[in-house]
Amino acid sequence: MSGTAAALAADVRAGRRTARSVVEEHLAAIGAGDGEIHAFNLVTTDEALAQADAVDAKVARGEDPGPLAGVPVALKDNLCTRGVPTTCSSRILEGWRPPYDATVVQRLAAAGGIMVGKTNLDEFAMGSSTENSAFGPTRNPHDTSRVPGGSSGGSAAAVAAGFAPLALGSDTGGSIRQPAALCGVVGLKPTYGRVSRYGLVAFASSLDQIGPFAATVADAALLYDVIAGHDALDSTSIPEALAPTAPGVATGVDGLRVGIISEMLDGSLAPDPDVARQLRAAAAALTAAGAEVDEVSVPAAIYGLSAYYLIAPAEASSNLARFDGVRYGLRVDAPTTGEMQRRSRTAGFGPEVKRRIMLGTYALSAGYYDAYYGKAQRVRTLIMRDFDAAYERFDLLLSPTSPTTAFAVGAKSDDPLTMYLNDVYTIPSNLAGHPAISVPFGTGDDGLPVGVQLLGPNLSEATMLRAAAVLEEAAK
Amino acid sequence: MTATMPTDGVGITALDSAAGLPDGWEMVIGLEVHAELATKTKLFSGARNEFGGEPNRHIDPTTLGLPGSLPVLNEKAVEHAIRVGLALNCAIQPSVFSRKNYFYPDMPKDFQISQYDLPIDGEGWLDLPNGKRVGIERAHLEEDTGKSTHVGGSGRISGAEYSLVDYNRAGVPLLEIVGRPDLRSAEDAATYVSELREILVAIGASDGKLEEGSMRVDANVSVRRTGDPFGLRCEIKNVNSLRSMRRAIDYEAARQIDLIESGGRVRQETRHWDEASGRTLSGRSKEQAEDYRYFPEPDLLPVVPDPEWIERIRATLPLLPAQRRARLAGAAGVPATEASVVIAVERHLDDLAVGAIEAGADPLRTLTHVEHNLAVEGADKLTARAFAALVTMEVGGQLTATQTKAVLAELIDGGGDGDPRAIASAKGYEAMDSGSLEGAIDTVIAANVDQWERFVADPAVRGKLSGFFIGQVMKATKGKADGKAVTAYLQQRAGG
Numbered sequence: 007m008s009g010t011a012a013a014l015a016a017d018v019r020a021g022r023r024t025a026r027s028v029v030e031e032h033l034a035a036i037g038a039g040d041g042e043i044h045a046f047n048l049v050t051t052d053e054a055l056a057q058a059d060a061v062d063a064k065v066a067r068g069e070d071p072g073p074l075a076g077v078p079v080a081l082k083d084n085l086c087t088r089g090v091p092t093t094c095s096s097r098i099l100e101g102w103r104p105p106y107d108a109t110v111v112q113r114l115a116a117a118g119g120i121m122v123g124k125t126n127l128d129e130f131a132m133g134s135s136t137e138n139s140a141f142g143p144t145r146n147p148h149d150t151s152r153v154p155g156g157s158s159g160g161s162a163a164a165v166a167a168g169f170a171p172l173a174l175g176s177d178t179g180g181s182i183r184q185p186a187a188l189c190g191v192v193g194l195k196p197t198y199g200r201v202s203r204y205g206l207v208a209f210a211s212s213l214d215q216i217g218p219f220a221a222t223v224a225d226a227a228l229l230y231d232v233i234a235g236h237d238a239l240d241s242t243s244i245p246e247a248l249a250p251t252a253p254g255v256a257t258g259v260d261g262l263r264v265g266i267i268s269e270m271l272d273g274s275l276a277p278d279p280d281v282a283r284q285l286r287a288a289a290a291a292l293t294a295a296g297a298e299v300d301e302v303s304v305p306a307a308i309y310g311l312s313a314y315y316l317i318a319p320a321e322a323s324s325n326l327a328r329f330d331g332v333r334y335g336l337r338v339d340a341p342t343t344g345e346m347q348r349r350s351r352t353a354g355f356g357p358e359v360k361r362r363i364m365l366g367t368y369a370l371s372a373g374y375y376d377a378y379y380g381k382a383q384r385v386r387t388l389i390m391r392d393f394d395a396a397y398e399r400f401d402l403l404l405s406p407t408s409p410t411t412a413f414a415v416g417a418k419s420d421d422p423l424t425m426y427l428n429d430v431y432t433i434p435s436n437l438a439g440h441p442a443i444s445v446p447f448g449t450g451d452d453g454l455p456v457g458v459q460l461l462g463p464n465l466s467e468a469t470m471l472r473a474a475a476v477l478e479e480a481a482k
Numbered sequence: 483m484t485a486t487m488p489t490d491g492v493g494i495t496a497l498d499s500a501a502g503l504p505d506g507w508e509m510v511i512g513l514e515v516h517a518e519l520a521t522k523t524k525l526f527s528g529a530r531n532e533f534g535g536e537p538n539r540h541i542d543p544t545t546l547g548l549p550g551s552l553p554v555l556n557e558k559a560v561e562h563a564i565r566v567g568l569a570l571n572c573a574i575q576p577s578v579f580s581r582k583n584y585f586y587p588d589m590p591k592d593f594q595i596s597q598y599d600l601p602i603d604g605e606g607w608l609d610l611p612n613g614k615r616v617g618i619e620r621a622h623l624e625e626d627t628g629k630s631t632h633v634g635g636s637g638r639i640s641g642a643e644y645s646l647v648d649y650n651r652a653g654v655p656l657l658e659i660v661g662r663p664d665l666r667s668a669e670d671a672a673t674y675v676s677e678l679r680e681i682l683v684a685i686g687a688s689d690g691k692l693e694e695g696s697m698r699v700d701a702n703v704s705v706r707r708t709g710d711p712f713g714l715r716c717e718i719k720n721v722n723s724l725r726s727m728r729r730a731i732d733y734e735a736a737r738q739i740d741l742i743e744s745g746g747r748v749r750q751e752t753r754h755w756d757e758a759s760g761r762t763l764s765g766r767s768k769e770q771a772e773d774y775r776y777f778p779e780p781d782l783l784p785v786v787p788d789p790e791w792i793e794r795i796r797a798t799l800p801l802l803p804a805q806r807r808a809r810l811a812g813a814a815g816v817p818a819t820e821a822s823v824v825i826a827v828e829r830h831l832d833d834l835a836v837g838a839i840e841a842g843a844d845p846l847r848t849l850t851h852v853e854h855n856l857a858v859e860g861a862d863k864l865t866a867r868a869f870a871a872l873v874t875m876e877v878g879g880q881l882t883a884t885q886t887k888a889v890l891a892e893l894i895d896g897g898g899d900g901d902p903r904a905i906a907s908a909k910g911y912e913a914m915d916s917g918s919l920e921g922a923i924d925t926v927i928a929a930n931v932d933q934w935e936r937f938v939a940d941p942a943v944r945g946k947l948s949g950f951f952i953g954q955v956m957k958a959t960k961g962k963a964d965g966k967a968v969t970a971y972l973q974q975r976a977g978g
Contacts, residue, residue, distance in 0.1 A: 086550040099549070106543050108550060207549040212780035241554050241782050321780055324581050327592035328547045332647070343587055343645065370583070370775035379777060 011077045011171040011225040015118070018076035021065055025058035025076025029120050032078040036122065036169045044144050045154075045164040047083045047093055049123040054078070057120045064118075072118030074232055079114055080164040080173035083124035084131055085216070086205040087111055090121075094207050095139035096129045098354025099335045108205020109240070110174060110216050110233045117232040122170050125160030129356045130326065131181055131209045133157050134428040137419050138358040145415070146189060148454055152412035155185030155428075158219070162189040165219045172229050173219040178209045179314050180407075180432025182217045183444035187407035187457020190446045192226040192474065193219050195432075197464045198439035199244040201230075202237030208325040210318035211242075213436040223445060223475040227252040230467065244465070251468040255475045259295050262473060265302030265400035267461075270431050274308055277409040277431075280450040285406050288447045288458045291480035292404070292473065302396050302403065306388040310434040313389070315426060316369045316382035317437070322359075323366030329354060361422065386437045393438050397463045402473055405431045407457035411450040431459060441467050445474040447481045503705075504743075509735040510704045510712055511671045512663035515678055516656045517688040518626065518696040519562040525625045525655035526553030526595065533694055537648035545653045547590030552781050555579075559655040560785060562687040563602045563623050564795050566657055569681050569802055570618045572606030576786045577622070579779040584772050588628035588647050596624030596658075598776045602785060608661075608681070609804045610673050611824040617662030628652040657687070663702065663712065668731040672724045675699055680803050680828075692723055699727055703734045704748070713738070714748045718762055720755045730755040734762050806832045814845035822849040831856055837866025843873035855887055860894045868893055872902035882964045885911045911962065919955075919963055923971050926954045938976045948972055 017023040033051055040046055064071040081087065084094045086104035088111075093099045107115075114121065128138035136144040136159025144159040146152040147167040154163040158175030162185035165173050175182040177195035186193025194217045201216045208214060218229035231250040237243045266289055269275050271282060293299045331337035331350030338349035355363070369378035396403060408428055418425045435442040441464070444457040458477060462470045503509060521531050527544035543551040567574050580598035601622030608616050629651055634643025659678065665671045679690035679697060690697045704715035718734055721727040738748050753762040801809065804818075810832045811818035826832045831852045838848045851873065856864070872893065876886040889905045892898060898905035927934045930951075937947045948969050955963045 084550075086548075092549070094549070102549075104543075104548065104550065106548075106550075204552050205550040208781075210780075239554060240552050242780075320777060324583050324593050324775070324777070327583060327585065328549070328590065330585060330587075330592055332587045333546060333590065334548070344585070347585060367775065370777055372773045372775075375775075375777070 075118035109202035128157035155188035190455030319366030524653035567603030573604035597622035841870035843870035
């Protein structure tokens, strides 16, 4: 495809290219390739061209068209888009068109970004392979017999396939970073509260965070800078203003202290050997660039997965109660309201969503709350404490993003527990609220992309992006 | 639910129960009051908080619980909650919103955001005008639900052809004020609600309208034999006025006693007051109560009010009814539980009364006028100075009680430019000096010798006869005489 988001925006801003030509080129690529990949639930051709023309008109009038002028952006289909169907890849939202835009969608548009479509996901973002979609799986552009990861598999695949230089996803337990790793692109989960969740259809409210996908670290920084910042519509939004990260991306890691999380290298949670090999190579690259790299233990991290599978389903069971056939989406008629709700939910939700609603409902039940939800929250506190201790000695931590490269479609879909293990390295950051990024670093024995993960304390995105840029350079 | 009468209440009507409880029985009442807070917008969004209107007009994505919408706490609602807490002597504490999960079509998210284990207002109390103190367990913020109308069938959700839902009320801020079971009569319960309403209105937290539902009361009623531990309680819902609340409580207590005395047992349950039949009807049983799966609302932060903010709010509180009663009682030198004091405060005439007393008016006479002669439109426009001047004229004997009332009425109508003297003289209410009064009385005695002899001879008939003489003197003096002065002179002339 035709270059990075930064380069495209620069061309459009300077009048060297029209936004329309950029968008048409990408729409053509989608038209040619997405039949096989199925990254998109919906391609918003008319809206995209109209937005592109508006950007071109601004350029023609000499107005500032924004830092993302004319850049196509793919949006995960759990972000509300005014008047445009938003499905969460679920039948239950059939026919629903939100009457409002998510805050990130507004910010994208204000920055001149062009929505080209809504991307596929595991239903309500519950999954690690994008196979749990009511509209069929997304394929990995590097090998279409493989999954793209998930739940933001459509967004990751869209960027990997060159359908859009940028995409937005959401990350509750690794749903940006894991598909980024499996598709060989950059994926950033910002600090909880850094990007407004207003208009993101909630999965687990205390863990959900919107973040960027891009082919390059610099592009990820560019998109992050556009969407980050306080939003009065999200009470958990962080009020502090921060300097943009993009200008400092290439400033290196000299003197930076980086800790390899020992449990995630050769401890109880060790990845496949080829993934471990790339992780060591990444550590060596950081050392070569002037960072001080050492191993560090984050003992409570091994309990992350268990705690996550209590907290996330618990919150989901409540968040998804509203899909009851009364106000919007699918309704299956019945003689009574209660029966209508039951039938609508039975027909509208897929098996993984039902499984998590049941798990979460159980975890919150009277008599079980303390043993499950309460205890999981205490584990969460322990994880934060262990991370805090690690961040007294290190600026960033390093781990694999996923234990394996992309696996075959269907390989894990019958075994939820094995599927859940995909997120073992990514979940602790969500529980702690900390930012983390996955950056491609070489390939595995199967020739498929491997991602490594950089983790940092709250609001360390700028530092993290600098280190990611060093790895990106070293992996070339 | 069918229309048949419940078997556990047969034979009892509110009429029977109004006679009072059988000897040895006591009722125990605890009230939960939901007050809609007087904010411009809803508890968690910018949609308008307004009563009535076209259905589904005061809505937005958050009110409808649309996917992706988020709650943002209304600061004014928190301020009102703090104000109420301070007025009820509650501890203002850090609080947390939780989700109360259950499916209901008029609840847009199928959970209600409510404060659960950590309410904003902790322990407090409310003093009733009769001096009884009622404990406040807590008061917490929560969002209201929408309203369903079930069309067809019995008008209930089951069996209805279809239901219409209006979400205008959804998300309206409520403060649930939970009283301790310290009340022992329906009358006290009504007084508690009136007093609470008075406070809410005085501090501007709520308009306190029971009829419009901006104030809603659930009554927990149980009975026990005096000295026994508390019995099992029933929660009575759907009481829309003080009168129906009193009736419902009396009925319910009588029902429970009847049940126990006939060998039955009270079941802990929710019961609905049916105004038409004057009964409470069984609702859902608490034993099968839903598991609400409360957990902290992750979309909202804990509320930790700045102590300085709390103090600023405290400084803006007006005098509350109990303080106003104390102030008036202090000024008048009577107990705060005195009926005239309670009534003066109830009618918001305590400023006037205190002002008049401070301007030198006789306290008891002032209170008497407030209690008996000022229950009229415009009484609040009376100035303390004019009122005091009038009372002083009366006490000084320049005006009779009858004349005083007439002048008072004129004053309230805005006559005499607010000067009672001007009104009195315009009406020809010349003060009678004692010489001419005695002369008038002597003339009356001379004309009624028989009666006078009986008056002198038999002290037992003097009460009755003095009425006769006063009437005659009034007639002779065209009402200018002071009844008390006439009696005194008659006694004196009769020789004590």
